[in-house]
Amino acid sequence: MLGPYDALVLVSFGGPEGPDDVLPFLENVTRGRGIPRERLLGVAEHYGHFGGVSPINEQNRELIAALEAELARRGIELPVHWGNRNWAPFLGDTLAGLEGRRVLALVTSAYSSYSGCRQYREDLAAAVEPLGERAPQVDKVRHYFDHPGFIGPTVRNVAAALDQVPAGSVVRFVTHSIPLAMAEVSGGPGQDMYVRQHRAVAARVMEEVDAVRGGATPWELVYCSRSGPPSQPWLEPDVNDDLRALREGGVPGVVVAPIGFVSDHMEVKFDLDTEAAETAAEIGLPYARAATVGTDPEFVAGLVDLVQERAAVESGGWTTHRPALTELGPWPDRCPVGCCANLRGPKPALCGSD
C-alpha cells in the first residue's frame, strides 16, 4: 500500500513479440482510425526489420524492474503491474486481476494529445466496464513532460550527443507527428498543448544545455512517423525533409533528440536510427541521436516521486511539492474537462474532471 493505493499499473502501447503478431497488432492499433492499408503494410515492414519484435515490451519490462527497485529502495511496498492498450498483457486482463482495488496508472506517454492522453483514458474505461461493481478504482499520474525527472536526463543526453558532432551543429527535437486537428484540441479546445508542451520542454532543455556548454545552440521541433491519408494535414516538417534543408543551409551537423518518446520505441529505432540516419548519411550531414530517458535513474526516481506525490494528494488532500520546470505545468492530476477530445465522437473515459 502507498496512501490509498494497492497497486501501480504501468500502462503502455504494447507491441508485437514475433512475426505472427505484427498484422493482428496493427489491426488492433488502427481499428476505426482510417489508416490506409498501404501505410499498414509499410509499418509491418518496419517491424519486419526487427524480426517482428517491437522493442517496447522489453523496455517496459526493464522500466518495471527499475520502478520496483526504486520503490524497494524507498521502503515502499507497492506491487507494479503492467497493461497495454494494443497487445498482451492487455489492460482489460490486468485490471480484471485487480478487482476491488484502488490503483494508480502510470502511462508511458509524457504529453497531452488524443493518442497520448484521452485514448489511454478511454481504454482504461473500456477495460473496467465489464467488471461492474468489482472494477478497480483508477487514478492516473499527471503528465510529466516538464517534471525534473524527465528534463534532467534529457539535458544530459542532448549535451552528450552534441559532443559527438562538430562545433556549430544544431539540435532537432523530434516527436510523433499527429493530425493538425488532433494537435489543436490537445489539452482542450484550441489549446494546442501537444506542440506547446514539446516546445516548452525543448526551450527549457536548451536553456540548461547552453548554460553547461556556453553559447546558444539553435534548435527546432520536427516530426516523424506521419501516418493517415495524404489529404489530411499532419504536423510538419518531417525530420528527413528538415535534414535536407539543414544540409542546404550549410550547418556542420545535427543532434536529433526524440523527446516525444520515453524509450527507444519502434519510431526511434526505425524512423530515426534507420531512416533519418540513412538520410543524413546520404547527404553527408554529421548526425548523432540523443538517448531517450529509458531507465535513467533520475527518470525512474522522478516517476516514483510522482507516484508518492499523488498518493499524498489522495490521502491528505493536498501537497505543496508539485515540481514542474515549464510555465505549462504542473499538469493537473485529473485532466481538464474537454481535454484532448476524441474527434470521432465522445466515449467514456476515466481520470478526468468530466
Ligand SMILES: CC1=C(CCC(=O)O)c2cc3nc(cc4[nH]c(cc5[nH]c(cc1n2)c(C)c5CCC(=O)O)c(CCC(=O)O)c4C)C(CCC(=O)O)=C3C
Ligand atoms: C502521439 C503518439 C504517440 C506518443 C504517445 C505514446 O507513446 O503513446 C504514439 C506512440 C506510439 N505509436 C506506436 C505505434 C503505432 N502508432 C500508429 C498510429 C498512430 N500513432 C499516432 C500518434 C502517436 N503514437 C497517431 C495519430 C497514429 C495514427 C492513427 C490514429 O489516429 O490513432 C500505428 C499504426 C500505423 C501507423 O499509422 O503508422 C502504430 C503501429 C507505438 C509502438 C511503437 C513500438 O512498437 O515500439 C507507440 C509507443
Ligand SMILES: [Fe+2]
Ligand atoms: Fe503511434
